[in-house]
Amino acid sequence: MKVGIVGDAKRAVAWERHLRPHHIVNEVELCAHINEVGKVDACFLVDESEQNLDILLKGIQQGLNCFLVSRQPTNSEKLEKIYRAVHEAGVHVQFSHWPTLAPASQWMMDRMNRPSFLSITREVNYTQFLNTEDEFRHFWIDELGLCMKWMDSGIHHTEAKQIKLEDKTPSVIHIFLRFDNGSTADIRIYTGASENRHKRIASNKREILECSVHDQDIRIGRLNSGDHLFFEKKVFDPAKSAEKAALIFLKSIQMDKETAYTAYDAYQLSQQIKVLEKRLSQFS
Known part of the structure; x- marks a missing residue:
């Protein structure tokens, strides 16, 4: 396969290294802009800018299979356009939703389809927290995306509560979800911890899966x-996450199957974020 990588030169070179171990990749082309990409089988768009969804849409309209490597985007209107464009163009698109793409997560989701119970706790060392609304927001958005992808069911009921110290600094949030299939999930983020801890527990009637996220x-x-x-x-190697995610994307193109985190997944997540933020504005 011939692969194009679009974006900052340093990050593009780093992603080239992730691609080199895969035998299905025989050529890599580095480009600064999406319109410079030639005829390739897959395009990695490495872009954290506010325009990354617009650039992704251009790539889709050019008929490119694209992997957007960025923080999870949440612009619902643009994501809906991308979702529709993907179907019109007949291409494959994958978003770098790392909680879903991580090797441990992929193994757990294959092992336990739609758990009955999912509980996620993330405690962030207070000296490492940047005290920004955006950083805190993406902590819970990432976990929400995983819950929705893994449960693969409509959400019947949502509760959310957030506390800000002096109405300025986000310190804790608790989210509870009940799905249409009867399963439940809860997410708790706390930014005043003495040390970093990140754990995900999934269970059904047969077994329990407990994941230490940092160690995988x-x-x-x-x-x-x-x-x-x-x-x-x-045990999985956290350093292999990007390499494994790249292979998942390339395999989905090769086998003409749905990617691990699709445009539809991203759009559905953006819709649920609206619901949760409305709850937070009412009760926090």
Whole structure:
């Protein structure tokens, strides 16, 4: 496959290194702008600018299969245009929603389809928190996107509560979701912790999956023949996340299958963000 990478030169070179281990990639073309991309099988758009969705739309209209590498975008109107353009152009688009694309997450989602219960806790060291609304917002948006993707069900009921110290600094948020299939999920983000902790727990009637996100370690718990709970462990390399995400995208093109985090997923997430932010404005 021939792959184009569009964006800042340093970041483009870094992504080229992620692509080199994959034997299905035989040529990589680095470009500064989307209109400079020639005939390629896949295009990696590495762009954190406010215009990245506009650039992605241009790429789709050029008939390019695109992987947007950026913080998760939330502009609902632009995402709806992209979702519709993807279907019209018949191309594949993947967003770099890292909670979904991480190797441990991919393994858990394959292992446990639609868990009955999902609980996510992220505690952020207060000396590392930048105290910005945008940073805090994306903490919970990332986790919300994972819950929606993994549960793969409509949301029946939503509750959300956020606390800001002196109405200035976001300190904690709690989100509760009940899905149409009866499953539930909760997300708790706290920015005053003494150290960083990030854990995701998923469960159904057969087993428990507990993931340490920073380490990408998973504990798998189930009952043995004596009805005692025992655990085994599975370990993934966090440094391989980008490389694995690139391969997932390329394989989806090669096999003509849906990408791991689609334009539809991104659009649906943006719609649910509106619902949650309305709740937060009412009760926080």
